[in-house]
Amino acid sequence: MLGSLARRFAGDGPYAGLALLPDRILWPLHRDGLDPVERMAEIRGREPVSKLPVPFGIRAWLVTGDDATREVLGSLDGFSNDFGKFAGKVGIKISADPGGLGFADPPDHTRLRRMLTPEFTMRRLSRLQPRIEAIVADRLDALGAAGAPADLWHEWALPIPALTICELLGVPYADREYFEKVSMSRFDMGAGAHAPLDAVSESLNYLDGLIKEQRRIPGDGLLGALIRTHGDAIDDRELAGLADGVLTGGLETSASMLALGAMALMEDPAMAAQLRAGENVDAIVDELLRYLTVVQVAFPRVAIRDLEIGGVPIRTGDVVICSLSGANRDQQVGAEPERIDPARRPGRSHLAFGYGVHRCIGAELAKMELRTAFPALVRRFPDLRMAVDPADLQFRRASIVFGVDSLPVHTV
Numbered sequence: 187m188l189g190s191l192a193r194r195f196a197g198d199g200p201y202a203g204l205a206l207l208p209d210r211i212l213w214p215l216h217r218d219g220l221d222p223v224e225r226m227a228e229i230r231g232r233e234p235v236s237k238l239p240v241p242f243g244i245r246a247w248l249v250t251g252d253d254a255t256r257e258v259l260g261s262l263d264g265f266s267n268d269f270g271k272f273a274g275k276v277g278i279k280i281s282a283d284p285g286g287l288g289f290a291d292p293p294d295h296t297r298l299r300r301m302l303t304p305e306f307t308m309r310r311l312s313r314l315q316p317r318i319e320a321i322v323a324d325r326l327d328a329l330g331a332a333g334a335p336a337d338l339w340h341e342w343a344l345p346i347p348a349l350t351i352c353e354l355l356g357v358p359y360a361d362r363e364y365f366e367k368v369s370m371s372r373f374d375m376g377a378g379a380h381a382p383l384d385a386v387s388e389s390l391n392y393l394d395g396l397i398k399e400q401r402r403i404p405g406d407g408l409l410g411a412l413i414r415t416h417g418d419a420i421d422d423r424e425l426a427g428l429a430d431g432v433l434t435g436g437l438e439t440s441a442s443m444l445a446l447g448a449m450a451l452m453e454d455p456a457m458a459a460q461l462r463a464g465e466n467v468d469a470i471v472d473e474l475l476r477y478l479t480v481v482q483v484a485f486p487r488v489a490i491r492d493l494e495i496g497g498v499p500i501r502t503g504d505v506v507i508c509s510l511s512g513a514n515r516d517q518q519v520g521a522e523p524e525r526i527d528p529a530r531r532p533g534r535s536h537l538a539f540g541y542g543v544h545r546c547i548g549a550e551l552a553k554m555e556l557r558t559a560f561p562a563l564v565r566r567f568p569d570l571r572m573a574v575d576p577a578d579l580q581f582r583r584a585s586i587v588f589g590v591d592s593l594p595v596h597t598v
């Protein structure tokens with residue numbers, strides 16, 4: 187969902203106004219290589235809650251400190267995620283509400299999230315482990331066969347979460363190829379801004395058809411389980427919103443982590459060697475999540491009462507944007523936050539999956555994918571290296587989900 191929002195920010199249609207935002211607002215989405223820009227550390231040190239000069243007469247704040255971010259994301263009585271509250275302010279049509287969890291407040295959020303939670307327990311997810319292993323092995327074959335250079339993004343990073351989510355949702359086997367195509371092309375800006383938007387509506391149409399089909403004969407995946415257990419308590423629109431949230435929340439995010447994580451591993455042979463030996467896998471994955479923080483900002487929050495965050499007065503109606511990439515480089519994470527150090531012992535967990543009731547529901551699934559895929563990659567291709575100078579890579583310039591659209595590598 188965050189991914190689709192990012193794309194809609196960049197395109198036209200209902201989010202057109204946001205595409206015009208100037209760099210003085212978009213700078214928190216810029217990066218310097220894999221790092222947040224220098225200004226992030228300056229602002230965090232000086233003013234962890236600072237004014238953002240947003241147009242439309244909106245008062246907006248950028249939160250970059252770890253403590254202040256937890257305060258905002260943890261405050262249910264202080265802030266709302268409701269799409270209507272935010273959309274009205276920035277000139278987005280309410281009809282653009284993508285549904286799902288990220289733009290909902292309790293009690294709706296609680297009701298919908300409770301329906302999804304059983305599908306994301308470790309017990310339920312563990313049945314996907316063998317499938318993830320098979321998908322990873324298959325994509326390693328494809329990467330190896332792709333020639334020199336091979337595009338790690340297209341052959342490996344993007345298909346792994348796309349196919350995993352097919353499994354999770356219970357997309358019928360015959361539809362897999364089509365589903366993979368629409369879910370991948372919705373993120374492909376190479377064909378111009380219209381292509382992803384067309385693909386969004388195509389995949390929503392597809393999900394709609396799938397839901398109707400599964401209402402008749404519930405399948406084995408998440409959709410079938412939701413229909414079997416809660417079929418009467420959830421309408422098709424809500425179901426499509428949940429499914430779309432899972433699709434977009436879990437696809438581009440995990441794909442970016444796989445691609446940028448692979449880059450980090452190519453630049454750090456000692457870390458790659460540890461993974462190859464099966465050592466410190468959990469710690470390395472967690473540290474890469476913190477360091478890369480691919481979801482750069484949380485969903486916008488709107489203050490629903492006057493309050494203070496980090497000593498700064500916030501008024502009812504103010505918009506607050508939490509920079510997760512900023513907060514994850516706060517000194518709170520321990521010494522030298524700008525370094526990848528799997529041995530660090532932070533006093534608290536990182537914020538790459540957010541915090542509070544909206545914390546990523548797919549965090550464990552994402553970690554399963556990363557813990558499976560990274561060691562398999564470095565074992566299969568011990569000589570894996572970039573085929574271009576990292577300085578020449580085209581990173582996304584101002585996207586909520588940071589990443590690349592292509593990653594040329596040599597596998598041998």
Ligand code: HEM
Pocket residue numbers: 259287288289299351354431432433435436437439440443480481483484485486510537538539540541543544545546547548549551552
């Ligand atoms: C490395 C991969 C991922 C990252 C970095 C990530 C990051 C995040 C973050 C930061 C949030 C919270 C945003 C906020 O509070 O404003 C979030 C929410 C969410 N994520 Fe993820 N995510 C990842 C993978 C996944 C996967 C695999 C799925 C599902 C299959 C998923 C589904 C969702 C959903 C449905 C929400 C909304 C939860 C709610 O509002 O209650 N994500 N994610």
